[in-house]
Amino acid sequence: MSEPHNHGDHDHDHDHGHAHEHSPRSFQPDLEDQPQSDYQYLEIAIRELLTEKGLITPEGMRRAMEAMDARGTHLGAAMVARAWVDPAYKKRLLADGSAAARELGIEVGPMHLLVVENTPQVHNMIVCTLCSCYPRMVLGIPPLWYKSREYRSRAVREPRAVLAEFGTTLPEGVEVRVHDSTADMRYLVLPMRPAGTDGLSEAALAGLVTRDSMIGVALPEAPRKAAAE
């Protein structure tokens, strides 16, 4: 089954996958790209029309998709791990998250990143009640639950109950501070460094930092009992 595509003003025979429109690694024609819903047809139609009108290009689409695929937990985790081992970096991270990300070679564009620090007294949690604003440039695409009615409605109203649904309970005496990402800032939680991690390398520390710990619905992983890397 060939992927639907627009040949524009040229015509040629081919039966290779269309690498100019998507990442070849993720292309699974049988599963992924046969349009099924009205919106999938609409997506193709809109993309073709915008391409014909010169507003987007297949190359631009490919680059944008590859760039977003390349973003994920590892970027935020690198920032967290660096902050755990380098107090001066941590200070800069808390003062200006975007600049601190750029220091590590992470391209954040115009994003205004604000990093909020978990302490023994305060646990931070991030939500966007109005839509789904998320620090995409350092964490990639948000999980589906982050965009859900249930999370957006309840995170500001009963954060502890929501945390419990993620299996997270906090020690006594901790303040829960929910950040509603309503405007131009984007948020990243700097979790506390887990106990028992002395001597772990920065890379090993980064491996403990989960996406959910940087959104604030979970804590970082504990180090494995195996020897430090």
Add this chain to the structure above:
Amino acid sequence: MRSHHDMGGQPAGPVDTAEHHNALWEKRVDAMMMLLSNGKPPLFTVDQVRRAIEGLPPDAYDRMAYYERWLFAIATVMKEKGVLTQDEIDERVKTVRARTGAA
């Protein structure tokens, strides 16, 4: 009057914490959004897309998936700007359906 999308504090059920992968078409909607709002000059801002989504009637808002709402909003803003017409879109959808052998 509280808008439907302005849902902070409203009652809701438990959070479904399961992971989901984004389908290829959804990643393409995401990419279109990035390209159109980050171009030089940008064709629109994210504020326009948000506003278009917020204009959906509540039942449509709830029923539509996240990227369906974004795609709807991109189409809406493109029409507002005169870049696309509904006739063009309808024609092309028909062509695409015929091309892929769908009814």
Add this chain to the structure above:
Amino acid sequence: MSARFRPGERVAVRRADPPGHMRTPWYCRGKTGVVERLCGEFGNPEALAYGLSGDPVRPLYRVRFSQRALWPDYRGRTEDTVEIEIYEHWLEPAQERPNV
């Protein structure tokens, strides 16, 4: 930048209900909180949403609210808070009495 409010200052969110797009959530309208920081100056999303320029840029603050001030029946800890980004034109100095 001439910002009207300073960190630590008590502010109230206007009880306004204008039509159109806005980024001040319903649940904080009329509530009192404390300015946590000034984030900078940004264009007005209420105008940007309609393809207008968003000028003039205006100060954007993060305001910290006690959960107990937001929800009368809040069941978590007294110290729990919510911090929300709010544009200056939505804020006014708080009344003398605490927590509406």
